[in-house]
Amino acid sequence: LVCDYLSTNLRILGFNLHEDSVGEKIGGNSGNLYGFLAGDESLEPLLFCAHMDTVEPANGKIAIFHEDGLITSNGETILGSDALSGVSAIIEAIKTIKEENINHRPIEIIFFIAEEIYGLGSKLFDYSMVKSKESYTLDLAGEVGSAAYKAPSLLTFDIIITGKSGHSNFKSKENINAIIVAAKALVQIKTGKINENSTCNVGLIQGGRALNIIPDLCAIRGEIRSYSNNETFMLLNEVIKIFSKTSEENGAKIEVNHELHIEAYETPLDHSVVKRFQNICEKLDIPCNLCATLGGSDNNNMEQHGINGLVLAAGMNSCHSCNEYTSVSELEKITEIVIELMNGDT
Template identity: 45%
Template sequence: MIDEKSIAEFFAELVSIDSPSLEEREMADTLKAKFAEIDVLFTEDHTQEQTGSNAGNLFVRIPGSLEGAPILLAAHMDTVEPAKGKKAVFHEDGTVTSDGTTILGADDLAGVTAIYESVRHLNETKTPHRPIEILISTGEELYCKGANAFDYSQVQAKEAYVLDLSGAIGAAAYAAPTLVSFQAEIQGKAAHAGFHPEEGINSIQAAACAIAKLPQGYVAENTTANIGKIGGGSGTNIVSESCRIEGEIRSLNHEKAMELLETYHKTFQQEAEKVQASLVWKEKRNIHAYETPLTSDAAKHYESAVKKEGLTAAFEKTFGGSDNNVFAQHGIEGLVIATSMNQVHSCAEYTRIPEIAQVARILVHLATEK
């Protein structure tokens, strides 16, 4: 049986380890040791130079005794801040929180725990299962740094389950957006604002004109845009010489995201040129949109596994990214499944041990699907 006491102990141990993004060394070492105790031997890659982490991604392939294509189970070992000195506080109703001064780290240690418990159960009970591959990545919270650097020639699975979603158990995201970030730096000319303003070129004015012309918020049903940071100038009596604007665009349609990004670029360029200022433009595609067909093996098998747990699968689109965005670019069809992580990226984050057990049982059902 899936053991809730084992789950609670394993989860609490992981929570006690500091593993903010790019500082995953102790977590990686702990996971290799804990999984080795159940005869699962991870290989750690050498992607540190690419990611900037002090640890690599962990990967293992577990042979199966059932016919059927392999499945990939995935989670990430890093957490957002504030993450130093975390501890799990258990409550009588099965809820687990932090002490309120840090995040808990259920994102994504609840996912790691569910994977561990499901594999422990399969191994100890000698239950026949399909081949299983496990990838636990670094730097996921920094736009999937570890997953982007991973060598996918190692992966045989074309069906993935990424344990990294908030929501009721049984929910699964089958589509996620392209997310691009941009930075526009307008360079004008400083002058004394009281005596010779006509000699200056006001970069803030050019930026304001551009921003006023650009759509923000929901610009279409599946597309958002946001300018989140702006700064510039050196004094109230000086015509602003430079101004920097930063923002992001998200869309479930990759082409729409790139078209809107080009509109932003052109608008800032035009407004800078109108006042004879210059523009330095930077952009970065952080993740690429995907949509996994609901007719895929991943969706069909997940629906069946959730039903065996007495639940109903709820398929949804999400505006958040995950390692599944990267997997899709390598021909792997996957879902991001709900994993008992709630109010993530905040000090109010919580999980529930019985729900992690449910997720572990769903993973067992997936592994034993014929």
Template identity: 45%
Template structure:
């Protein structure tokens, strides 16, 4: 049986470890020790130089005795801030919260705990399963730094489940967006605003002109754009010499995102040129859109695994990224599955132990699923 008492203990132990993004060292060491105890040795990669973390990604393979394609289960070690000194507070109704001054870290320690419990259960009960691969990444909250640096030549699975989604158990995201961040720095010319403003070139005015022409918010059905930061100028009596504008574009359609980015770039360029200012443009493709076919193995197997739990799979598109965006770029067909993390990225974050147990059962169902299960 999946053990709820053990889930509570493991979750509390992991939540008590500080693991903000790029400071995952202590959690990585704890996970290596915990998994080694149950006969699952992790290898830690040497990606620290690429990611800036003090730990590498953890990867393990558990040989299977069942026919059927390998399966990859993934989660991440890092939590968003405020994350220092967090601890799990247990309530009588099975809910777990932080003490209200930090995040809880259910995103993604609920996922890590569910994978641990599922694997431990399979090993202890000697249940035959297919080849299982586990990847627990660093720096996921920083646009999947760890997953981007990982070497996928060692992964055999073409089917993945990323335990990193809010919502009712049974939910799964099968599509996620391209996410691009950009910055436009307009360089004008300073002059005294009272005595000879005509000698200056007002960078803020040029930026405002560009912003006024650009679409924001929902730009079509599957695309959003946002200008989130603007800074510039050095005094109210000085024509502003430079102005920096920062924003992001998201789209479930990668080509649409790139087209809109080009529109943004061109509009800032024209606005700068029209007042004889110059533009320095920066852009970064953080994650690439994907859509996992609902007719493929990942979706079909998930539907069966969830049904065994008496639940119904609910497939949805999400506007947030995850390590699954990176997996898709490496030919791995994956879903991001609901993992009992609620009100994430806030101090009101909570999880429920019975739900983590449900997720652990779904994970073990996925591991023992035979290829022909969907024909039965």
């Protein structure tokens, strides 16, 4: 429904659109939506992105507008400002440009699907149709004027420990409790913030079949994030080494699987995509805050295809919770920034 709504509005605004088949590949009901709007050919094209999907609970969302300009849900669902506030700002900026007949650069948009699933929609997108070399992704929490120039690699791992089951009341030397082996390994692993670049977390552990049976299987799932792609794998190898050694010492076996979902990027601070944003913030008297983030976004994937970009704060706060909110004033600010980025004067 979101994709259909946006397609209808973008066609009215003059965009040539293409919806890809990525949704079919991942079991979704829509694809990534790409659009191109012709503009002043003396200016370089610029790409604007946001994602259409949200986290749960989202069914039946109701936006409540408060007298002070705050916008919230009714508290039973998320609001969806992550990242529909970004989508809204892009659409409103284009409408304003059209209504006021403002000269603008060629504009490209991509509204991605499945960003919340480790950027899966943008990972599978075909970038061969994209003309822009620079982009702005509207998908960052915090005050408008903030922009992330740096984000981490994100890797998940699954470790399965296999022991040997038996009745807990008739334990023999042959029995190996897989949960105990996992516990012995877990206490040796450093989690949380490892250093200024990296974090490691173990988020799920499952094992056992009954209270009176020695568990022969234990599964551990976790993730590693790092601004250094190499360090991401170094930390993974340390985790595997600890689990392998502990399992061997206790007669258990392990199976390890991992997946790198997104790769780290760092856009140089002297890059034109950064300077342009800084100049516009100064022009609009909006404090500019260039920052690093440990959260990934679709920009991670675009950077791997030679498109340098920033991730802009777009009026989304307390994301991934039923306390999520945005405000009219913040939406107006980010829309003003997008209009200036599109018109090509800066």
